[in-house]
Amino acid sequence: MSESIRLNINMLNSLLADGSIKIVCEVEYLLPDKTDSNENDNSYIINIYKNILLKEKFPDCVIQGIVKISDCSSETFKGMLEFCYTGNVSESTMEGLCVDLFAISHKYQITNLKIKCEQFMASTIDKDNFVQYCRIIELYGSSILEEACVKYIVANREEFLKKDEGWKNLKSTFPCLTHRLLEKLIAEIDKW
Template sequence: MNTPEFSKEGFKAFIIIIPFLSQVIINTVFAFSSFKISEINKLSTLNLRSRSPVFKAMLATDMEESRTGVIKIPDASPKVLESFVSYLYTAETTLDEDIARDLLILADKYQVDHLKEFCERYMTSNVTYDNAIVSYAFAHLHNAKLLQDAARSLIIENIDMGTLMEREDYKELSEQDPHLIVKLYEAYYTNLARTKDSNVEV
């Protein structure tokens, strides 16, 4: 079965789904920011339509993507584009911390919900003291509630709010989105009051 052609400046390469799919894609997608759907293989279109309502709209009869068979994915690195397209056609991909973040952005943009959830769960399991504030802000931006809740909980339960203000990521967030800082303190004091109430009851 043919997966998309990847193309740029006249280059074209048919991609065949075989056990070595990831290596084939690496060899052909490098530095490309668009992929072309095989005109012969209608299953390619069906896969995209079923995975993403955004692609479904793009591939409507009167849209440019439907006429040309080319879907442009701007601002995606070759590695991320490879993983994204691979997931669309196989429902499988391998994550690390960096690629999970970038894939979640693409999945959110193109409404590939299962991929977004997969990336979000991965990122949630990797929230730490060092990346909690960045993860909190990122999750808010991309409506990743599970990740946002995990990051916020780690911050308010494990980080001293006095020293928090000295962190560079805190300072950046306070400048870029002070509303999120307010929400963070609201959660902190709510949690503090709840803890005090629990101690009184005991």
């Protein structure tokens, strides 16, 4: 079963500062609906307008007008589209999907969304998500998140480095990252 969502676009937003106009057309994005196992009936359709500059990221949409997205949930893709159209993502979407939004913004090279996700993750580091964020740093090279991890270690150094087994586990899982974090930690301590 498919559901169609129409996004209302103010065409005045297509006017650029230099006087040029973004040319837009309607495109359907087919996303998997995780609740349905039948491959023929499991698409979730989002109708959007696309800037023709996206043809490099979605070459099939230039010809067919349909792009099949199989690497993220429909909610994540809608969050990405929300950002593309408005420049913002709701707090609830960011809280629930930040890591997924970060991954998809990295894949589709949406730098501003990627930075927004990095900043959100950096502001929410705790002992429960620290390892997950280290994995993100290793996979994607997030400098903002890496700096925030150093600050987290500095703020929690007694528990983190001495009492907790977390640092030992982190060293064995991410040896290069822990080396970099330790070097940055020493540099931070030298500033005191």
